[in-house]
Every structure is written in structure tokens, then in C-alpha cells.
Amino acid sequence: MARRPVEPFLWLLFSAGGVLSALLIPALLFLFGVAFPLGWMSPPDHGRLTAVLGHPVTRVVLLGLCVLALFHWAHRFRYALHHGLQLRHLERAISLACYGGALAGSAVAGYLLLSAW
Amino acid sequence: MTLPHDVLIVGGGGAGVRAAIAVAERDPRLSVAIVSKVYPMRSHTVSAEGGAAGVVRSDDSFDEHAYDTVSGGDWLCAQDAVEVFVKEAPEELLRLEHWGCPWSREPDGRVAVRPFGGMKKMRTWFAADKTGFHLLHTLFQTSLRYGRIIRYDEWYVTKLLVDDGRVAGVVAIELMSGRIEAITARAVVLCTGGCGQVYPFTTNAAIKTGDGMGLAYRAGAPLKDMEFVQYHPTGLPFTGILITEAARAEGGWLVNKDGYRYLQDYDLGTPSPGPVLRSMELGPRDRLSQAFVKEVDKGRTVDTPYGPIVHLDLRHLGKAVIDARLPFVRELCRSYENIDPVRELIPVRPVVHYMMGGIHTDIHGATPLEGLFAAGEAACVSINGANRLGSNSLPELLVFGARAGRAAASFASGAQDARTAVRPAVRAQVEDERRRLEHGLLNRDDGKEPISAIREEMRATMEESTGIYRSGGSLARAADRLSVLQDRFRSARLEDRSRTFNTELVAALELSFMLDVAESIVHCALRREESRGAHQRVDFPARDDHRFLANTLIYRDADGTRRVEYLPVTITRWPPGERVYGR
Amino acid sequence: MSEKVHYTRFHPRWYRPRVPVFWWLRRRSYLLFVLRELSSVWVAWSVVFLLLLVNAVAQGPERYGRFLAWSAAPGMVLLNVVALCFVLLHAVTWLFTLSPHAMAVRLRGRRLPPAVIGVGNLVAWMLASALVALLVLG
Amino acid sequence: MADHITLRVTRYRPESDTEPVAQEYEIPLRKEWSVLDGLNHIKDHLDGTLSYRWSCRMGVCGSCGMTVNSEPKLTCATFLEDYAPGPVRVEPLSNFPVVRDLVVDIGDFMRKLPQVRPWLIRSEQEPPAEGEYPQLPAERAEYEQFSMCINCMLCYAACPVYGLDQEFLGPAAIALAQRYNLDSRDQGASERMDVLSAAEGIWACTFVGECSAVCPKDVDPAGAIQRYKFTAAMESLRSFLLPRGA
Numbered sequence A: 001m002a003r004r005p006v007e008p009f010l011w012l013l014f015s016a017g018g019v020l021s022a023l024l025i026p027a028l029l030f031l032f033g034v035a036f037p038l039g040w041m042s043p044p045d046h047g048r049l050t051a052v053l054g055h056p057v058t059r060v061v062l063l064g065l066c067v068l069a070l071f072h073w074a075h076r077f078r079y080a081l082h083h084g085l086q087l088r089h090l091e092r093a094i095s096l097a098c099y100g101g102a103l104a105g106s107a108v109a110g111y112l113l114l115s116a117w
Numbered sequence B: 001m002t003l004p005h006d007v008l009i010v011g012g013g014g015a016g017v018r019a020a021i022a023v024a025e026r027d028p029r030l031s032v033a034i035v036s037k038v039y040p041m042r043s044h045t046v047s048a049e050g051g052a053a054g055v056v057r058s059d060d061s062f063d064e065h066a067y068d069t070v071s072g073g074d075w076l077c078a079q080d081a082v083e084v085f086v087k088e089a090p091e092e093l094l095r096l097e098h099w100g101c102p103w104s105r106e107p108d109g110r111v112a113v114r115p116f117g118g119m120k121k122m123r124t125w126f127a128a129d130k131t132g133f134h135l136l137h138t139l140f141q142t143s144l145r146y147g148r149i150i151r152y153d154e155w156y157v158t159k160l161l162v163d164d165g166r167v168a169g170v171v172a173i174e175l176m177s178g179r180i181e182a183i184t185a186r187a188v189v190l191c192t193g194g195c196g197q198v199y200p201f202t203t204n205a206a207i208k209t210g211d212g213m214g215l216a217y218r219a220g221a222p223l224k225d226m227e228f229v230q231y232h233p234t235g236l237p238f239t240g241i242l243i244t245e246a247a248r249a250e251g252g253w254l255v256n257k258d259g260y261r262y263l264q265d266y267d268l269g270t271p272s273p274g275p276v277l278r279s280m281e282l283g284p285r286d287r288l289s290q291a292f293v294k295e296v297d298k299g300r301t302v303d304t305p306y307g308p309i310v311h312l313d314l315r316h317l318g319k320a321v322i323d324a325r326l327p328f329v330r331e332l333c334r335s336y337e338n339i340d341p342v343r344e345l346i347p348v349r350p351v352v353h354y355m356m357g358g359i360h361t362d363i364h365g366a367t368p369l370e371g372l373f374a375a376g377e378a379a380c381v382s383i384n385g386a387n388r389l390g391s392n393s394l395p396e397l398l399v400f401g402a403r404a405g406r407a408a409a410s411f412a413s414g415a416q417d418a419r420t421a422v423r424p425a426v427r428a429q430v431e432d433e434r435r436r437l438e439h440g441l442l443n444r445d446d447g448k449e450p451i452s453a454i455r456e457e458m459r460a461t462m463e464e465s466t467g468i469y470r471s472g473g474s475l476a477r478a479a480d481r482l483s484v485l486q487d488r489f490r491s492a493r494l495e496d497r498s499r500t501f502n503t504e505l506v507a508a509l510e511l512s513f514m515l516d517v518a519e520s521i522v523h524c525a526l527r528r529e530e531s532r533g534a535h536q537r538v539d540f541p542a543r544d545d546h547r548f549l550a551n552t553l554i555y556r557d558a559d560g561t562r563r564v565e566y567l568p569v570t571i572t573r574w575p576p577g578e579r580v581y582g583r
Numbered sequence C: 001m002s003e004k005v006h007y008t009r010f011h012p013r014w015y016r017p018r019v020p021v022f023w024w025l026r027r028r029s030y031l032l033f034v035l036r037e038l039s040s041v042w043v044a045w046s047v048v049f050l051l052l053l054v055n056a057v058a059q060g061p062e063r064y065g066r067f068l069a070w071s072a073a074p075g076m077v078l079l080n081v082v083a084l085c086f087v088l089l090h091a092v093t094w095l096f097t098l099s100p101h102a103m104a105v106r107l108r109g110r111r112l113p114p115a116v117i118g119v120g121n122l123v124a125w126m127l128a129s130a131l132v133a134l135l136v137l138g
Numbered sequence D: 001m002a003d004h005i006t007l008r009v010t011r012y013r014p015e016s017d018t019e020p021v022a023q024e025y026e027i028p029l030r031k032e033w034s035v036l037d038g039l040n041h042i043k044d045h046l047d048g049t050l051s052y053r054w055s056c057r058m059g060v061c062g063s064c065g066m067t068v069n070s071e072p073k074l075t076c077a078t079f080l081e082d083y084a085p086g087p088v089r090v091e092p093l094s095n096f097p098v099v100r101d102l103v104v105d106i107g108d109f110m111r112k113l114p115q116v117r118p119w120l121i122r123s124e125q126e127p128p129a130e131g132e133y134p135q136l137p138a139e140r141a142e143y144e145q146f147s148m149c150i151n152c153m154l155c156y157a158a159c160p161v162y163g164l165d166q167e168f169l170g171p172a173a174i175a176l177a178q179r180y181n182l183d184s185r186d187q188g189a190s191e192r193m194d195v196l197s198a199a200e201g202i203w204a205c206t207f208v209g210e211c212s213a214v215c216p217k218d219v220d221p222a223g224a225i226q227r228y229k230f231t232a233a234m235e236s237l238r239s240f241l242l243p244r245g246a
């Protein structure tokens, strides 16, 4: 039987991403994606956000969230295509696209959250 | 094509799998195979609930277990076999523990024991109330370790091959494909279980049709003590599903329609709130079932569409005890009766449960037919006598399954003679059998009635004549009716001509075994003119040690005639006495 | 049976049903499963959205203002409402049905029942959300 | 309540049919009848050629699994009354090859089962004479749930991953491996690791969870698999960080 040595690590990333995104994303998305745009609440001013984001802990946490959530997506989406659409013959291409995408996204996130400040 | 082995085990229940492991451990060179008409883990051992007896506590002794067994069996037990049994039972149960059986535990980590009917001490090991389930799955899974145990799952054995007075193998049908093959062996061990299906109302699974008893009987080996059929006092009405004796052992009460604990009226002791060993609800099964019939006669039972019932009351035990010790009872009551025993009374009535009799064997599981061995409920080593005590059967499977396996292995190792090739006489038997199955049953065109009608009549006949109480007159009438049914079976009709998984063919073969078994039960019961244990004759209400302190042997000779003989009971240390409960 | 099965005269072919491509439309629970899996796409979208926000804040007040305007466009709001639904589906299934079964949390030697773990997760989720709101809203 | 109900039973006769067809039977509707009682009525009184498996009729032997109105069920523990007024569709279990009528081939599971070594492994086997291996009630409770599996195959019929990929070890086999892994008396977890953490083992499962939803014995194979994923991942992490097995 083929043992895939990376599978456990991918799964750990997937799981950690699942927990973190479940804990944090609903609130963030609710605020910035729905509540502020619809005017239910007034958005914080620029100064406040810079202050919050200026703190390295915030940025590290956000980076963690982004990276893990992206790997969460990659892993889950890969299986969704694999089983949901029965695209098993495209397995390699799908894995490449998914995990590759997550890696690329992580790089962008890293740049935005670490170097751009 | 023939499939050759050294030892062939027919039956994948507790006895069969234990025997197979014993063979594999005894002699690794032997080729051992299990044939079973169902996957082993579907065998009926899986349904056993209450527990398995074996002496473990320091306040207990082998002698006490032996005495309980012998007196419970109304002195019809072979006492040498009982002594072997009580001694080896704890060893076997421990071995099972080492194989992973999840026995329930005491707070300190030791194996727990519970009281059981007819037992003077707490010695019944249990795994909640799914003991048989855990026991069978543990055995089966352990057997997977022995890669050399070959299995023929879902093969149905139709005939024993006998070559010059010695067993040579079997003929079997592979159900998936319908192919009929000879499986040859130097030794055959029959572990095919009981025959409760000859009765209409039974705790036994659909597969318990006495095939092995029929196979042995037709091959010339005698059946023993067939008149002793155990009724379990607490089955659910309609389905016959068993409510385990453990329910009473944990403190359940049997009450009649007035809420009265009626067992006190039948010399079984006086009621006390908690369970008392060998008393009241913890009396032996024969006596409890008989008490029920007397209650019916007194009009103190409750009438239902499925006959009269009494109630089993567990409510005072409380939810915690029921969930920890009797979860399966609760599950069964909820699904099949729509009641919750935590709050409601359970309707129960006696139900056919176990066959004390079976293929006659010695304490090594050997039958009088050379090379043929038997163990488990199919066999009668005579440890159960006229009435089995609850929780003695599971250890019996282990002890005598292992013994029969070892004996068969030794026999097969010793029989390494020139008989590897199938001899012409055997080949002819195989051809005959093939013809009977293909033309006599599958493809016959002159069949008349469907088999289910014959089966229903057989069952009704057995219930009327050979129930808890019997009489000479009704037994004689039953004998006549059964021989008519035998004739009718010979012109039965099968609708299903398919080769693939033909369950109608299986049902027909099972029916024909059951008819033979039913006849042997009725004839043995007719001849035993006394009342003992589970055999109660209204026309001979007393035990008669003068004439009948003997085991019945019934033979079928080559010309098809029946012959009944008696074998004196082996008595080593416990002379016949009075059975005393609750005093 | 230890031998391999052979198709013979007596062994006609078995019927091997094929799984249809849209197998997950055949049962409600399967559909829910597929939706649950697809929530990951919306999780990924949320990450993108957040990164755009971070980028805008980093570029100064004016870019931040434009970001707010852009996110208030009807199309964007609609998109984010859908995303929020999926993200909530993810949070609910992940925290309350999946992980309670996947974890064996022990307290004083006893395994906690899944329901208790679910309640624990609920508390954690509320705390995390409150923290986010506090940081953002001040 | 009507006194009859229609069973629409899937028939497949391999000698003559190329694919399954439905056949209807009208049977009496009795309060206490299970779907299995209905099938037995058909077999005994209406059509002797119908094939299906059953034995204990008390939900413990695991023979009688079929698909009832699209759900995998033990037919002996599923009651006709709950489906009144009908009709009730009775089909073979999904994801398995159909041998005939309602009989499917579970040979695949029977071949996989020994691979996970579902037996107690000890570095040294002590003779029974030395007494039991002690086990506290709490230790027994650790694995009890996973020891309740009756091999009824409902979980395989419900698991879409198994339907798509027959190489997948499947819920019950993995749950049984976990039953032994979590048994305080067992020392064989490392021997089971290779098979379980193969691609066709735990990693193929995407936690659909239907296996646990349909399990009649509350075994929760989905939970068993997820817990094992965690164990296996931690094990990999450990051997990655401490490659020399320190």
C-alpha cells in the first residue's frame, strides 16, 4: 500500500486551518463584508486600524490565519474535486493547483503582512 | 474437483472457531478448514446475552459448580464430563480474556462475575449483556491471526461422506455460485449448533435448524437425550426474542397479572427484595417455565394476541443499573416492544431456547463413528443432563470445542495413511448426492406443495406434543403426523431453480434435517416414561431413577429404521438426590 | 472463501452499480456534505478579501476609503453575504459536529462526551469573536 | 391504519437479468412486523424465489442489512408501520456488487479485515494460568464503543468514498483496528500503523460522517477514523522532529 508521507502534514495544516478560520473568519467577514458596507455599524477609522495592525502580534496571527486557512482550502477543495466530481484521473494536476495556490497565496500574505509594514 | 483437508470443521460459531484454533495450535502441519453456512460472525453464538460460568472467586470451588450443574440437570449429566468441564472452563475464559474479550470488570480491574439461575455462587463472567457477541467476535478475530485456517464461508453442508465405517469428508454447496463440491478430510468436527427452529416460538435464529444432528444421524451416529428441550422462561411475545436471565440475576422480578411474585407458590423459596442465589427468580429454567404453565391454568396470567404472558419487572433496579448491566435488554424492549423497562413492565412468556440433547460424544468430542467429532450445542457430551443451567453453554463451547479440535487433530495426524486419494466408494456417494440435489430437489417437475406449509405444520405439531408438558397420547399422534410430513416433504416443490444464492433450496434442506430431528425428539420423549428436568410427562409425573437414570440414544440404521437404546448415566461422586431450590 | 471467485457456468456476473457523477444530489446528507466541503472556497475568498483590506490600510487613509466604498457595492455585499453563510456553515459543522467527534478530551481520566466538547467550542468561538470585535471596534 | 402495505423489492436474477428490476408485493401490515417479517411473508406465501440474508432477527448478527427507502437499515430492526402507507422500497445495500436480489457480496470487507490485525497483540503472551490482564472499568470504556461493531456493512453502504474507491479500507475495519489500539491490554498499535496510515487507510476518508449516522450500534466509526488521523499525524510529526526515534 502506498504510504504518502506528506499526507499527515497536509492534514494537520488543514485541521489547524479549519479551527482557526472557524473561530476568526465569521466575525471578521461579518464586520468588514456585511455590517460596515450596509451601514449597520460605522467602520473604524484608518488610524485605529493602523494601530491594531501595527502591532506585530496582530500581523503574525493574521498571517497564521491566512496561511492555514489557505491550506485548509487547498486540502478540502482537492478532495471535493476528487470525490465530488470524480476527477480522480486528474489527481496530480489538482493537487498541484490546490497546494501550489495555497503556497502562492501564503507568499503574498507574507509579503503584505510582514514586508509592507 | 475435491477440496482436501486434514481436519474439517462444520460450523463457524463459538464451538467451531474454538475447535479450529485448537487444531491450528496443536499441529501446524495440519490443513484445517471451517465450512459455515453463514459468515462465522453471524453464527448464533452472537445472540447469547447473559454470560459464561467459570469458577474464579476464592469462596467458590469446582465441586460446587459441578454440583449445581449435576443437580440442575436432574442427575442426567455424565459426571466425569462435568468434572472436566468445570475445571477447564475458567482456563478457557481466561484464554479468551487474553485474546481480548472485553469482559466486564470490577472497580479494581479484575474480571467481574454475576449470579445466574441455578448457581449457588457468583461465577458467571459477562460482557455487559452481549456476552456471546463479544465472545464470538473475539474468537473469530483471533482466528484471523492463523492464516492457515481456511474458510468456506456461506457453504452449506448437505451430507457426510462415510468410507467403510469412517468419515471421509462432506458434500457442500457454495451458495454464491451453486456449485456442489466434495470437501474431504480425515476428521470432521460438527459444530452446527442447536435446532430451536423445529418449534414455532423460539429464541433461536433462523439458522438453528439442527443440520449437524441430522447429518450425523443419517450417517449412522446416534443422537442422545433428544427429548430434553429447554424452554427459557422469559421471551418476548410474538418475536420470541430472549430477555436474558441476567435481568433476573441483577434483581428482576417475575410477577403475574396481580403483580404477585408467583414463583413463591412453586417451592422455589420466599421472595426477598434482592436476588438470592438458587431461589425464586434464580431457580432453574425448567422449574420456572413449568410454574408459568401452572399460572396459566390458574388464570393468573395476562391474555394477549400472542398468548398468555406474565411480567418481568426491572423498574426497581433503576436506570443506572439497567444501562450499565443490561443495555441490550433495554435496546431490545425499546425496538421490539416499544416499552422502556426503566419505567414499564416487560411482557414475557416461556420460549424454546436450547437443546440439551445432540450428537452423542465422549469427553473428547468423539462420536461412535470413526473420524467424526462434535462439539457445542449440536453435541451432547452430557454436561447439561435434563436441564442446562444458564451460562453453562458458552463455556461448554470453549471447553469441548477445544477438546474436540485437539482430538480431531490427533486423530488426523495419526491417520496419515494412504487415504489421500478419494476412493471410488466415496466418489459414488458424491455423485449420488449431486444427483439428489440437482434432480431430486432443484429441477424436479412433479413437486406438489411449497415447503413453508410443511414447516408450519411440523412446528405446530412439535408445540402441541413436545412442549413444556407432554403426554403419551399426543406424542404418539405427533409421531404419526411427522411421518406423514416426511412423505409430503418427498413431494415438495421448489419454485426457485436458480443456482445463485438459492435460499429456497437451503430452506428445503434445512426442513428435511429438521423433520429428522423432530422425529427423534418425539420418539425419545415417547419412550421416556417419567418426568425429569425439562421432560415433564403428565402421564408419568415422577422421576423414575429405577428405569430411566439413563441417557437415551437414538440411531437410524442403514435401512432407515429407528432404534432407541439406553446408556447408564456416568455417576462419579454425586448420587441422585432431590433438587432443592430456595430452601 | 479463500479462493478467488471465478465466473463459471454456475457463477453469472454480479451486478456492479456505478456511482453517478452527481451522487451527492441523491441524499440530503450528501448534499450538505458537499456544501460543507465547498465552504472552503469561501474561506479562501475571505482570506483574499482580508488581504485586500490589509493592503488598503497599509497604503494609507485614501486607499482605505476606496476599499470601504468598493466593499459597499451591491455585488460585493451580495458576494460577502453568501460567503458569510458558507463560513458560518463551516464554523458550525466544524466546531459543533466534526471536531467534538474527532477529539478525545479527557478530564480526570474520563472521556468527555462530544456534546460537552461542542459546548466548550461554542464558548471559545464566542470569546474569539468578541476579541475580534473589541480589536476592530475599540 | 390500512391493513396492507406494498413492498417494492429489487430483484436481480443473474441468470436472466442484465440489471435489477423492481417487483411489487402487497403484504399485510401488522403493528409488530419488521421489514424482515414482511420479506419472510413474501418468501413463505407469495414468492419463494426471493433471496436475502437474515438470521438472528434481533439486530445482532448483522446479516440483514438492506436499503429501505434509500437508507441503509437492518431490516429486522426497521418497522413497516413507520413507513405506512407505503410503498416501501427495499433494495440491496449500495456500494457492493449485487449477487442476486437483495444479496450483496461483502468479500471485499472480509479480505480487508485481517489486514488491520483485529486481534490482541502482546509482545509476550502470558499463559492463562497467571490470571487475567487487569483492566479498570474506565480503561474498558475507552474502547467499548468500537467493540460493538456487528459487521453489518451499513456504514460501507453509506460511505460515498467507499463507493468511489473500493481500495478504501472503510469505516468498520478502521474502527475495529482502533478497538484494539485503544485496548489497554494491547501492544500492537505500531503493527497496525502501516495499513491504517496508508493512502487507502484513514487518509482516504474525508469525514463525510454518514457511516456514524447510519450505524445501528452507535459505533461512531467516523470518530474512530478522525481520532486515528490525529494520532498518526502526531506520530509523523514526532518522527519528523526526532528522526532518530529518540
Ligand SMILES: Cc1cc2nc3c(=O)[nH]c(=O)nc-3n(C[C@H](O)[C@H](O)[C@H](O)COP(=O)(O)OP(=O)(O)OC[C@H]3O[C@@H](n4cnc5c(N)ncnc54)[C@H](O)[C@@H]3O)c2cc1C
Pocket: B010, B011, B012, B013, B014, B015, B016, B035, B036, B037, B038, B039, B040, B043, B044, B045, B046, B047, B048, B049, B050, B051, B052, B053, B131, B132, B155, B156, B157, B158, B191, B192, B193, B194, B203, B204, B205, B207, B208, B211, B212, B242, B244, B353, B354, B375, B376, B377, B378, B390, B391, B392, B393, B394, B395, B397
Ligand atoms: C438468545 C440466546 C441467548 C443465549 N444466552 C446464553 C448465555 O447467556 N449463556 C450461555 O452459556 N449460553 C447462552 N445461549 C446458548 C448458546 O448461545 C448456544 O448454545 C451456543 O452459542 C451454540 O453455539 P455453537 O457454536 O454450538 O453453534 P452456533 O453458534 O449456532 O453455530 C452454528 C454454526 O454452524 C453452521 N452450520 C449449521 N448448519 C450448517 C450446515 N448445514 N452447513 C454449514 N454450516 C452449518 C452455522 O453457519 C454456524 O456457523 C443462548 C442462546 C440463545 C438462543
Ligand code: SF4
Pocket: D148, D149, D150, D151, D152, D153, D154, D155, D156, D171, D172, D175, D211, D214, D215, D216, D217, D218, D219, D220, D221
Ligand atoms: S460500524 Fe456500525 S454500521 Fe459499520 S459495520 Fe459496524 S455496526 Fe455496522
Ligand code: F3S
Pocket: D158, D159, D160, D161, D162, D170, D171, D204, D205, D206, D207, D208, D209, D210, D211, D212, D221, D222, D225
Ligand atoms: S462516511 Fe466515509 S468518508 Fe469517512 S467519515 Fe465515514 S468513512
Ligand code: FES
Pocket: D054, D055, D056, D057, D058, D059, D060, D061, D062, D063, D064, D065, D074, D075, D076, D077
Ligand atoms: S437478522 Fe440479525 S441483524 Fe437482522
